[in-house]
Amino acid sequence: MSVSHRSLDHTLPDDAWKDSFDKLLDPIPHLRELNILKRDVRASFNMDSSVENSNPNIVISSVPNQKSISLKPPDFQLCTSISTPCAKRVSAELFNCGISPIVTKLVSRKGSTAQQVVTKLPVTEEPPLPRKRVCFGNVPATPEQRRPSKKNSDQNRRNMSQSTNLEQHRRSKATSDQNGRESRSSLILQPGKWRKSLCHWRRTHAQEPARISGPKKSLPACPPASDCSVECVGVIFNVPGRRKSIYIKDEPIEQISHEQRLLAYCEQSEPLPFVDVYAATKMPNSCKIGEGVYGEVFKYTVKKRPKIDVVLKVIPIEGSLEINGEAQKTYEQMLPEIIISKEMCNLRTNKTNSTAGFVDIYKVCLVKGKYPAHLLELWEKYDDEKESENDHPEVFMDDQLFVVLELKFAGQDMSTFTFTNAEQSYYALQQIMLTLAVGEEAYQFEHRDLHWGNILIEPTTLKQLSYKLNGISLTVPTKGLRLTIIDYTLSRITFDTCCHYNDLSSDEELFAATGDYQYDIYRMMREELGNDWTKFSPKTNVMWLSYVTAKLIDGVKYRSINTKTHHTYMEKLKDLQTRMLTFESAAHCVKSLRKLVEVLT
Numbered sequence: 180m181s182v183s184h185r186s187l188d189h190t191l192p193d194d195a196w197k198d199s200f201d202k203l204l205d206p207i208p209h210l211r212e213l214n215i216l217k218r219d220v221r222a223s224f225n226m227d228s229s230v231e232n233s234n235p236n237i238v239i240s241s242v243p244n245q246k247s248i249s250l251k252p253p254d255f256q257l258c259t260s261i262s263t264p265c266a267k268r269v270s271a272e273l274f275n276c277g278i279s280p281i282v283t284k285l286v287s288r289k290g291s292t293a294q295q296v297v298t299k300l301p302v303t304e305e306p307p308l309p310r311k312r313v314c315f316g317n318v319p320a321t322p323e324q325r326r327p328s329k330k331n332s333d334q335n336r337r338n339m340s341q342s343t344n345l346e347q348h349r350r351s352k353a354t355s356d357q358n359g360r361e362s363r364s365s366l367i368l369q370p371g372k373w374r375k376s377l378c379h380w381r382r383t384h385a386q387e388p389a390r391i392s393g394p395k396k397s398l399p400a401c402p403p404a405s406d407c408s409v410e411c412v413g414v415i416f417n418v419p420g421r422r423k424s425i426y427i428k429d430e431p432i433e434q435i436s437h438e439q440r441l442l443a444y445c446e447q448s449e450p451l452p453f454v455d456v457y458a459a460t461k462m463p464n465s466c467k468i469g470e471g472v473y474g475e476v477f478k479y480t481v482k483k484r485p486k487i488d489v490v491l492k493v494i495p496i497e498g499s500l501e502i503n504g505e506a507q508k509t510y511e512q513m514l515p516e517i518i519i520s521k522e523m524c525n526l527r528t529n530k531t532n533s534t535a536g537f538v539d540i541y542k543v544c545l546v547k548g549k550y551p552a553h554l555l556e557l558w559e560k561y562d563d564e565k566e567s568e569n570d571h572p573e574v575f576m577d578d579q580l581f582v583v584l585e586l587k588f589a590g591q592d593m594s595t596f597t598f599t600n601a602e603q604s605y606y607a608l609q610q611i612m613l614t615l616a617v618g619e620e621a622y623q624f625e626h627r628d629l630h631w632g633n634i635l636i637e638p639t640t641l642k643q644l645s646y647k648l649n650g651i652s653l654t655v656p657t658k659g660l661r662l663t664i665i666d667y668t669l670s671r672i673t674f675d676t677c678c679h680y681n682d683l684s685s686d687e688e689l690f691a692a693t694g695d696y697q698y699d700i701y702r703m704m705r706e707e708l709g710n711d712w713t714k715f716s717p718k719t720n721v722m723w724l725s726y727v728t729a730k731l732i733d734g735v736k737y738r739s740i741n742t743k744t745h746h747t748y749m750e751k752l753k754d755l756q757t758r759m760l761t762f763e764s765a766a767h768c769v770k771s772l773r774k775l776v777e778v779l780t
């Protein structure tokens with residue numbers, strides 16, 4: 180049919196049925212054979228924010244046992260590009276485009292399949308073509324799909340009550356995992372608590388070779404002690420799973436053992452009996468409220484006036500029993516978290532730099548012995564209702580030591596919270612920003628893991644909160660909310676001429692993870708720090724502020740979104756996000772936001 184005829188009878192051109200996806204595949208016909216559904220490509224891409232403009236050297240693996248495509252022969256570099264920030268994620272354009280942007284990154288490579296990629300690249304070898312993998316189809320979809328059935332759960336419980344044997348417990352957990360959770364074959368972690376996700380991933384993929392993206396030696400290792408600007412006479416200790424922490428000091432460490440130092444922080448001379456200190460009678464109205472890889476979190480409420488909600492973070496230490504897939508922390512490894520928790524809390528009363536935004540710690544206690552029976556019951560209740568990923572604490576023996584952090588209850592975490600509107604979240608962000616800024620100025624503080632599970636929110640009747648930044652008083656309207664920062668496991672401070680930090684330089688799995696902008700932040704921090712985790716770079720706080728802002732724009736829940744106020748403040752958040760990564764520190768961001776540059780510098 181000629182062109183003129185077509186125009187007369189309005190017949191469509193031969194390829195009119197094709198959309199942009201089909202046209203894209205025209206010059207690379209073998210991709211059609213792989214039977215990738217456009218719907219899958221678009222949906223998965225949009226779900227996985229970390230892929231948006233991360234390193235485009237991507238292998239797409241389709242549903243299990245199906246073929247996949249390998250993209251762009253890569254000369255992998257450390258991810259210099261990032262996923263989410265702002266404009267792209269916040270604009271609706273991402274979802275309006277005729278085809279997912281991921282497809283525009285496709286450069287075909289004939290004959291590659293996911294299977295081939297995995298078998299060609301054993302983990303022990305330096306991968307010739309390091310890539311990030313994106314899984315379609317086999318990531319656990321819903322909590323229901325991930326959760327074992329009640330029947331399995333009950334069976335597990337029966338098995339557990341028949342034996343306290345750890346191996347049996349593990350087998351029973353493994354069965355439950357197999358029954359209730361779809362396997363994941365790539366390092367795609369759930370947003371939020373990465374350590375739990377990672378440990379869980381490791382435990383459910385024990386037989387699989389881990390796929391690590393990135394060159395193994397692309398960055399300098401943490402400098403040897405002699406290279407540090409201060410004399411490093413501290414302890415270098417290995418945490419299981421390649422994690423290690425270094426504690427440096429510019430003067431000889433006092434001849435006092437870590438056990439003694441920890442006991443001094445607890446104001447104790449020896450460990451106290453667990454069952455007595457935390458007896459049921461001393462913990463009214465108790466329940467388990469959360470868990471981490473290193474411990475269980477309980478709450479009890481003393482209903483006096485004023486009502487007191489106490490949170491207990493119970494962390495087993497010094498034992499040889501592996502728990503939740505990790506070796507237990509030692510005294511040395513526990514100390515930095517205790518020191519940081521106490522010092523950040525003490526900023527409440529600091530004269531020059533003050534904030535109440537770091538979690539309030541009542542006391543720290545070292546206890547010994549089996550888990551009290553009433554706490555075991557609370558653990559089981561939580562497991563029945565929410566399906567714990569942790570090992571049952573009945574495995575602990577008489578000689579087990581635990582550090583118990585007694586914290587003030589600070590509300591629910593941001594990932595589960597519903598804001599009224601963006602005005603409320605805009606000022607919530609300012610609270611986080613100011614608290615980080617105060618921490619930077621007081622102790623060269625970097626949180627380094629400020630995902631939305633580590634930001635707690637509770638209602639307050641206070642109209643505003645007060646801060647001091649370098650001696651200048653600042654206030655923020657609460658809009659009814661008070662925010663608190665928790666979990667200093669990865670944090671860094673300089674205190675008492677010591678730098679306390681966690682060395683992530685060899686934590687390849689963490690840097691390989693995808694699934695959320697959160698996982699880009701770890702790579703961005705690594706690049707910013709040149710993989711030297713001793714270094715103070717408050718820019719890492721800005722990166723987390725960028726992450727939090729992204730969550731406030733495009734992650735958290737809002738109650739009333741059809742109001743002028745909501746739209747106005749949402750625009751403010753978006754505007755701030757476009758500038759966020761230009762700031763050097765949280766303090767810089769605060770000064771800029773408050774137009775205090777001249778006054779404060």
Ligand SMILES: Nc1ncnc2c1ncn2[C@@H]1O[C@H](COP(=O)(O)OP(=O)(O)OP(=O)(O)O)[C@@H](O)[C@H]1O
Binds near residue numbers: 374468476538
């Ligand atoms: N002060 C608090 N108030 C209210 N809830 C809390 C408090 N501290 C901890 N939680 C709850 O317990 C959970 C686990 O606490 P936390 O993150 O400190 O544990 P963790 O063992 O350090 O976790 P991770 O696996 O990240 O190392 C939190 O996500 C939160 O839900």
